[in-house]
Amino acid sequence: MDKEKRIISAFANSINGDDGAIVDGYCYSKDLFCEDIHFKRSWMSLEQIGAKAMLVNISDAIVMNATPKYALLGLSLPKCLDMKQIKSLQKGLLDTAKEFGVQIIGGDTTASDKINISITIISKVNQKAIFRKGLKRGDLLAFSGKLGDSLKGLNILLRGGKLHSKHRFIKPKLRQNFFYDIAKKVRVSMDISDGLNKDLSRMLFLNHLGVKFLKKIDRLSLNSGEEYEILFAFDKKHKALIQNLAKKHRVKLNIFAKTTTGRYKFYGREHHF
Template structure:
């Protein structure tokens, strides 16, 4: 058992263990975005830091089939941060919140030696939530978009390069319109934050299934983290429906595997401890 699993197990109940916790018609989700863990100051503007912190949290709500409504911010900021720098962070939070119709309703601030951000998103469930659990034998497994861009972007930054402001690593592209349109046909879903291979292993372990590969994926596609594309599964009879919706929304659809009896073992670098 990993330390992450040990922590989660201590609080095990019917609400946790997914991208968000469903309570009545509401979804509650939280992600951390910490300096020198998720980003370095020289890689991002302060506005970009705040925007990405919001986006990675909103992503969790979307894949639960929930529409974000409210946010709580936890900010740990250096004592020497200037008023102008605080304003830059505020612009990133507020612009992203407005883009998704979110109202920031409170939170907390403390002084720190670096920028650490904790965000709670409160979302309203659409018709019904979509969980990580629900995968069935014979289901098709798919992911949206092109994987690998985030890892390539990270390597460029680590080698003192620069990225375009719209690069995946700087600003994740979320697929809410597509997802909400297909959610009723999905058996399970989650966002790809720790890499396809790792997140797939979580889904398969939870559902006690293995996979038959339909595509030969590259190492970058399997292990690139912070992609925030969507991993999901559906009955083969709904393939045409899903394909039509992907085309409607201009989303690349990659049907890469079929669920079967067995186990899937993750073999890669852990992003948690």
């Protein structure tokens, strides 16, 4: 058991363990966005940092088929930030919240030597929540969009380069309209934050299933984290409908595997500890 699993297991119960916790028709989710772990200040403007912190949290709500409504905000900020810088960070948070109809209703602030942002999103479930658990043998596995650009971008940044403001690593593209449209036909789902390879292993382990790949996926696409595309599964009888809805929303659909008996082993480095 790795350190992340050890920590999570200490708080295990019937409600937690997914992208969010479903309680009385609402979804509660939280992610941290931390300097020198998820970003460096030399890579992104403070406005971009605030925007991405909000986006990666909203992503969790979307993949559970919930509409974000409210946010609680925790900010740990260096004392050296001046008011202009703080306003820039606020703008990223507020503009992104407004774009998705989210109202920031409270939180807390404290001083730190680095920027750390903790956001709790409170969302209203759309008819029925979708979890990571519930896969059946023979289901088709798919992901939205194109994978790999985030890792490419990270490598550019690590070499001292710069990225366009619309680059995937700077501003993830969320697929809420497409996902809400297909939700009734989706069996399980999660966002791709730690890479398809790792996130797929989590989903399959939870459901005690293996996988048969229907197409070759390159190493870059398998291991690129911070993508925030959607990994999901569905009964093969819904394939044509989901393909048509993807075309309607102009979303690239990648049906890449089907579930089998057996197990899928993740070989790679853990991201969290």
